[in-house]
Amino acid sequence: MYKNSILKPCGRLHQSPVGNRKEGRALNTNAPGSRKRGRPPRLSREQIVEAAYRIVRDEGAENLTMRRLSRVLGSTPMALYHHVRDKDELLTLVLEHVAQDLPRPPLPDNPRERIIVVCELMHRAFVDNPWVVPVVARGELVGLSAVWMTEEIIGALIDSGLGREQAFWTHQTIWYYTAGQTLHTPPREPSQDTGERAPHYPKVAATEPSPTAFPHLAKVAGDSRQLEAQYSYRLGLTHILDGALPPGSALR
Structure with a gap:
């Protein structure tokens, strides 16, 4: 009795509409619009x-x-x-x-010129990919296809007369300067209320709390915006090299 009960459902369950729907779905698995479950597409x-x-x-x-x-x-x-x-x-x-997509043009023979060209390439790469800066700043991760820049900079610093340690430290200074330039916050937009920009900080400092509190800032307060606009990555790099390289190695 138990065997027949298991193999053959009673008449009421066999005629159940729910049972028919389940049966209908089972017989209709190849119907248009049905989706087959499986593994997600393979990744490369x-x-x-x-x-x-x-x-x-x-x-x-x-x-x-x-x-x-x-x-x-x-x-x-x-x-x-x-x-x-x-x-x-x-x-x-x-x-x-x-x-792998960074350019690698021919480089000048002059060591100082070579440093400037390579550093400007590095700066451009950072500007185009600012997310790279905090990642490589850890000092542990690197794209090997870009390491030639470090090699060229340190090599050119040594060719300019620096020792091994000084060349490495100067490269570090250049790198942090380049990273800082990349992450530099651009000036604020003109005020939406007046259409004019707020006073530049040297002008504020030169007038508050008194005109004589910061005399050196007062000397540049009048045209500090123009001076700031004239500043460039290359100009700052030149200042670093002027201070780091021995006399006689300057670009002529």
Whole structure:
């Protein structure tokens, strides 16, 4: 009795509309519009790196996580770990992705000129990819295809007469200057109320609390905006080199 009860449902359940609907769905799995479940599409390392690059470019490296990236790719975090070990390895791959597209033009023979050309290339790369600065500032991650810039700068500093330690330290000074220029906050927009910009800080300092409180700032208060506009990355780099390089190595 029990055997027949298991193999053959009673008449009421067999005729149930719910049972018919289940049966109908089972027989209609190939109907148009039905979706088959399966594994997500297979990923390549190139797809992962490109998607990660778009995230750090648009949102910053701090917003790159395996979970965030997996959502963008329609995959799972575990699937990503088949291609990259962790976030640091992923960032290294993204840095290399950017570094491979950087230009590498012929360089001048003169060491000082060579430093300036390479540093301006580095500055341009940072301006185009500002998210790179805080990542490489850690000193642990790097795109190897961009390391030639460091090699050229240190080599040119040594060719200019600096010792090994001085060349390395001067390169560090140049790097931090370049990074700071990249992250420099642009001047405020004109006031929406009056259409004029607020007074520049030297002018404010020269008049408050008294005109004699900051006499040197008072000397530049009148045209400090114009002086600021004339300042450039190359001018600041020239000041660094003038102070760091031995006499006689200046660009003529």
